[in-house]
Amino acid sequence: MSLEQVAAFLRGNDNFHILTHAYPDGDTLGSGYALCLALQQLGKNAAVINNELPKDYLFLTRSLKTQDFTAQTVVSVDVADEKLLGVNREKYEGHIDLCIDHHQINRVSAEIKHVEADAAANCEILYRLFRFMEIKVTKEIADCLYTGVSTDTGCFRYNNTTAETLRIAADLLELGADNAAINKVMFETKTKKKLALEREVYDTLEYFLDDKCAVIAVTLEMCRKLGVRSDELEGLASIPRQIEGVLLGITLREREEGGFKVSVRTDSNVNAAQLCAKFGGGGHAAAAGCSLNGTLQEVKEKLVEAAGEMI
């Protein structure tokens, strides 16, 4: 559906619940809060329904109004599949009215779907939508959108970054986005504990498939020992992919409920989403995720075997 239809739908409805994906990142949260602020600006009732809000993202909610209403309209942002709704899946699955997303493969069933797979970030789509709807992009909305655009492109490092991405970021800076402060929090700040964790993680590094695949693991024991929270684990996934000669970097994070959350980062020649799809996950060509049950050794073997078929 076109941006025009999305705009008409948003204008024609009210009392919005906006859904983000579980293990939320800057793009899903930036999209959610930007849309919420935009809808409130239009005089609508709106709320973001999160699984969790890591403390680094609290600033996105600064100027949000808490409104008392009953949901009539459900919108998902940056959600590729209803399975990824986490704790909100049971309540909202099958009830999404509008889906705005930028994943290559989107499996959400919704009345209106607007998916732009060539957008580096979902927040790019929202920026164009707001421009089209003549919504005032306030400093607070600009901060939300900048957060999504910068985090989903690794601060404009990754190959999904286009000239359009950079021009949108330029506009957002002029609209007041506090890029330096946001980048500092998202990319340039490590707690002392996280630094200690990185050291431990370096010790788990293993190479497979003629050193083309590197795997690191974060166990619950490590996190407990160092007192690291799960929201301090962001960014670890880029470690194995950065090693010279590695085409496929895999990061395993042990889950409280058993098994592992898997983050895959790849070189341009290997499709991360395709690998993760084999295990019911998804994502983008260069960055994707899935979850696997089993011991560390079992999970590693399954992934390396599947990776071996692709390299």
Added chain:
Amino acid sequence: MSLEQVAAFLRGNDNFHILTHAYPDGDTLGSGYALCLALQQLGKNAAVINNELPKDYLFLTRSLKTQDFTAQTVVSVDVADEKLLGVNREKYEGHIDLCIDHHQINRVSAEIKHVEADAAANCEILYRLFRFMEIKVTKEIADCLYTGVSTDTGCFRYNNTTAETLRIAADLLELGADNAAINKVMFETKTKKKLALEREVYDTLEYFLDDKCAVIAVTLEMCRKLGVRSDELEGLASIPRQIEGVLLGITLREREEGGFKVSVRTDSNVNAAQLCAKFGGGGHAAAAGCSLNGTLQEVKEKLVEAAGEMI
């Protein structure tokens, strides 16, 4: 002097030697090779006179012609002070005709000086100059300029990044700059040896001044043990500054000739250039450098004492 005067000077002269600063980075090299390619495009003789060319930057020279000529005109790019010319200082000091730079404090004596301290990268100035001169920004020139713009802004992370910086980067992408490949080499690639070195460096981390100052050190012994070359040390300087609560991150690199090369990275409230100026160095508000003689302990004490007066 205006860009117009710089343009007239370049058009009116020939047989250029272009000087970059010692311990070269992406901005001085990107500037040097971009200018060299542009002058050759205008039918001039030109060569970049380097101290060294780390292998990661070899791609900047791909389409450069080697020309046989005697230097008549000397241009420095991204050089704040003739002291920073390294091995070329003796030959060229006092003989620079044109200086193009973006450092806050520039001490080069030259007939024509064009310094824009608000440009995030020197390559930004060159992009505007080439546009003004109607020089065709080829894919190779775009690669050079993108390298400078991205490396001097930490790939658009640092607070020197402006809307103009991002728009220039967008233009360069459209002109063919291979951003993903360049970023991968500059920011996303670590040799296995470097990863091992990082682990060692983490062990040297010390906090001072109520944990507002963090210091790491790389000794010659570490480099020898791990077989790491000096051009593999880039990026280490960002480690101490990234730690939560640290306003001032100091990285010490032991020099073959004795003493230490010092890299200072700071939060917006502390001026790195001011600190380094106390020891005869210089740079930018958030990133600066100097060299100090003495043992590791002595150098650390001097720097921490000077830092204490500023925090």
